[in-house]
Amino acid sequence: MSVRAFRATPFSYATLIVVSAVLSVPLVFVVSIALSSDQTVNANTFTILPREFHWENFTRVFSTELPMQRFLLNSVIISLGAVVGQVLSSGLVGYAFARLRAPGKNALFLIVIATMMIPAQITMIPQFILFKELGWVNTFLPLIVPNFFSNAFNVFLVRQFVSRLPSEIDEAAMVDGLGFFGIYRRIMLPMLAPVLIAIGIFTLTATWGDFMGPLIYLNDESKMPLALGVQYITSTSQALQAPPWNLVMVGSILLTLPMILVYYLGQKYLYEMDISGGSAGVK
Amino acid sequence: MSKLSKLRRREALWFYLFASPWIIGFVVFLLGPMIASVYFSLTDWDSFTPPKWVGLDNYRRLLTDDPVFWKALWNTFYYAAISVPLGLVLGLWLANLLNKQVRMRKLFRTLIYLPTLVPLVATAMIFKMVLAPSGPLNDLLGVVGIPGPSWLLDSMWVKPALILLSVWGAGGATVLLLAAMKGIPRELYEAAEVDGASSLRQFWSITVPQLTPIIFFNLIMGLIGAFQVFSQVYILTKGGPNNASQTMVPLLFNEAFSFYHLGYASALSWLLFAVIMVFTLIAFRSARRWVFYETEVR
Numbered sequence: 364m365s366v367r368a369f370r371a372t373p374f375s376y377a378t379l380i381v382v383s384a385v386l387s388v389p390l391v392f393v394v395s396i397a398l399s400s401d402q403t404v405n406a407n408t409f410t411i412l413p414r415e416f417h418w419e420n421f422t423r424v425f426s427t428e429l430p431m432q433r434f435l436l437n438s439v440i441i442s443l444g445a446v447v448g449q450v451l452s453s454g455l456v457g458y459a460f461a462r463l464r465a466p467g468k469n470a471l472f473l474i475v476i477a478t479m480m481i482p483a484q485i486t487m488i489p490q491f492i493l494f495k496e497l498g499w500v501n502t503f504l505p506l507i508v509p510n511f512f513s514n515a516f517n518v519f520l521v522r523q524f525v526s527r528l529p530s531e532i533d534e535a536a537m538v539d540g541l542g543f544f545g546i547y548r549r550i551m552l553p554m555l556a557p558v559l560i561a562i563g564i565f566t567l568t569a570t571w572g573d574f575m576g577p578l579i580y581l582n583d584e585s586k587m588p589l590a591l592g593v594q595y596i597t598s599t600s601q602a603l604q605a606p607p608w609n610l611v612m613v614g615s616i617l618l619t620l621p622m623i624l625v626y627y628l629g630q631k632y633l634y635e636m637d638i639s640g641g642s643a644g645v646k
Numbered sequence: 647m648s649k650l651s652k653l654r655r656r657e658a659l660w661f662y663l664f665a666s667p668w669i670i671g672f673v674v675f676l677l678g679p680m681i682a683s684v685y686f687s688l689t690d691w692d693s694f695t696p697p698k699w700v701g702l703d704n705y706r707r708l709l710t711d712d713p714v715f716w717k718a719l720w721n722t723f724y725y726a727a728i729s730v731p732l733g734l735v736l737g738l739w740l741a742n743l744l745n746k747q748v749r750m751r752k753l754f755r756t757l758i759y760l761p762t763l764v765p766l767v768a769t770a771m772i773f774k775m776v777l778a779p780s781g782p783l784n785d786l787l788g789v790v791g792i793p794g795p796s797w798l799l800d801s802m803w804v805k806p807a808l809i810l811l812s813v814w815g816a817g818g819a820t821v822l823l824l825a826a827m828k829g830i831p832r833e834l835y836e837a838a839e840v841d842g843a844s845s846l847r848q849f850w851s852i853t854v855p856q857l858t859p860i861i862f863f864n865l866i867m868g869l870i871g872a873f874q875v876f877s878q879v880y881i882l883t884k885g886g887p888n889n890a891s892q893t894m895v896p897l898l899f900n901e902a903f904s905f906y907h908l909g910y911a912s913a914l915s916w917l918l919f920a921v922i923m924v925f926t927l928i929a930f931r932s933a934r935r936w937v938f939y940e941t942e943v944r
Contacts, residue, residue, distance in 0.1 A: 366832070369745065370746060452671075464658070465662060478672065484915040484918055493674075512670055512672075512675065543657070572767065597771070612775075
C-alpha cells in the first residue's frame with residue numbers, strides 16, 4: 364500500500380538538492396583553497412569552485428618550515444595511545460560490572476552513571492595542577508594516560524553489550540576450570556570485538572579532533588598534534604603576511620580524511636551498537 | 647557452604663581487580679579534582695604563590711561584580727537556545743525527506759552527513775574563510791541582492807555566525823532521527839492513509855510523536871554540548887568583538903590559563919555546572935508533557 368507520508372514530490376527533490384548543495388559549498392570551497400597557488404592566497408582571490416589545481420600543495424605541505432609531518436605523527440601517537448588505553452580498560456571494567464558479583468557493585472555502578480553528568484570543566488583546573496606537579500606538562504602523557512582508566516560512557520556500553528550475551532557461555536567455561544581472567548581473555552574478549560571497535564572509533568575521533576586538551580598541555584610546536592597545529596599556523600602568522608591558507612586547508616583536509624575513512628570502515632559496528640549517542644549535530 | 651562463600655569472596659576480589667582501572671581513575675581524575683576544585687573556588691590562587699582563602703568571594707564577584715560573566719552567560723543562552731532547536735528542526739525536516747521513497751537517497755544522506763565528520767578545528771578554519779567579508783557566503787547573498795555583514799567582526803552578527811557553523815552539522819541529528827523513523831511501524835501510516843490523512847497530517851500525528859523520545863535525548867545532549875561550546879569561539883573570535891561572542895567555557899579558559907586566576911575560574915566552573923544542571927532538570931520536567939513513550943498508559 365502506498366502511503367502519502369513516504370511519497371516523494373518534486374518539492375522533496377528540490378529541497379534535498381538545494382540543501383545538499385548548500386551544505387557542500389564549504390567543503391568544495393576548502394578544496395578550492397587547498398589547490399590555490401600562493402599568489403591567489405596573497406591576493407585573497409579565492410573562488411568557490413576550484414579554478415587552478417596545484418596538487419603539489421599536498422606534497423609541498425610536508426617540505427615547508429611548517430612541521431606538518433611532526434603534527435601528523437603526534438596526532439597518530441596520541442590517538443593510538445588513547446585508543447589502546449580505552450579499549451584495554453573499558454572491556455575489563457565493563458565485563459566486571461556485567462558479570463561478576465561483589466558487594467557494593469550496584470552502588471558503584473550508580474556512581475559510574477552519575478559521573479557522566481559532571482562537565483569536564485570542573486576537573487580541568489585540578490587535573491592541570493596534578494599533571495603539572497607530576498612534570499607532565501608539555502608531554503603527551505596527560506592526553507594519553509587518563510584513557511587507561513576507562514570512562515563511564517564506555518564502561519556503560521560494554522556492560523550493556525555483555526548483559527545481552529548468554530551467561531551459559533561463561534558458566535560452561537567456569538565448569539571447565541577456567542579462572543575469571545581466563546574467561547575474560549579467552550571467551551569474552553573475542554565476543555566483545557564489535558563493542559570494543561566502536562569504543563576505539565569513538566576514542567579515535569574524539570582524540571584526533573581534540574583541541575582544548577592539547578591547547579592546555581602542549582606549548583612546543585614540535586609536540587603539537589595536527590588539530591592544534593593547524594590553528595597554531597594561522598594564529599602565529601605575521602599581521603603583515605596572511606597565513607598560508609592553501610597549506611592550512613591542506614592541513615584541514617589531512618585532519619578530516621582519516622575521520623571519513625574511519626567512519627566509512629566502521630559504520631557497520633557503529634550501527635550494530637545502536638548508538639543513540641551524538642549531540643543533535645550541535646558541535 | 648564454606649566452599650561457596652570462598653568462591654564468592656574470590657569472585658568479589660576479581661570484580662574489584664577488574665574494576666580497579668575505573669575506580670582508580672574515578673578517585674584520581676574525578677573525585678579528587680572535584681574536591682580540590684571546590685576548595686580552589688574558595689581561594690584566590692595564581693598557582694605560583696600559596697592559595698589565599700577568600701570564602702565565597704569569587705562567587706560574589708562573579709555574580710555581582712563581573713559584567714563579562716553575565717554577558718558570557720547571556721551569549722551562551724542565546725547560542726544554546728537557537729542552535730539546538732534549529733539543528734533539531736532542520737534534522738527532523740531533512741530526515742523526513744530522506745525517509746521518503748527518493749532516488750539517490752544514499753547520495754543525499756552522505757552529502758548531508760559529511761560536514762559532521764569534519765573535526766571542529768577544521769570546521770572553524772573553513773568557516774573563517776566562508777564567513778570572510780568577501781567570502782562565498784556574502785558572494786551568494788550578493789547574488790540575491792543582500793549586502794552581507796562582516797559576520798565575525800560585527801558584534802551583531804557574530805552569534806548568528808557561530809549558530810550557522812553549528813547548523814552546518816545538522817546532519818548528525820538527521821541520521822539519528824532517520825534511523826529512528828525506520829523503526830516506526832508502517833501499519834500506523836497505513837491506518838492513517840485509509841482514514842484519508844494528508845502527508846503533513848501523518849507527519850505531525852505519527853512521525854513526530856513517535857520520535858519524541860529520541861528528539862528529547864538529542865535536545866538534552868545538544869544543550870549540554872552547546873553550553874560547553876569552546877573551540878569555534880576560541881579559534882574564530884576569541885570572544886570578540888567587544889565580548890559579543892564570549893561564552894562560558896572560553897571565559898573560564900582565559901581566566902584559568904591566560905590570567906592564572908585559578909580560584910576564580912574554579913568558581914566559574916561550578917556556576918557552569920549549576921546552569922547545565924538547571925536546564926537539564928527543566929528539560930526533564932517538561933518531558934512529561936511532550937515526550938511520548940510506547941509503554942505509557944494515559
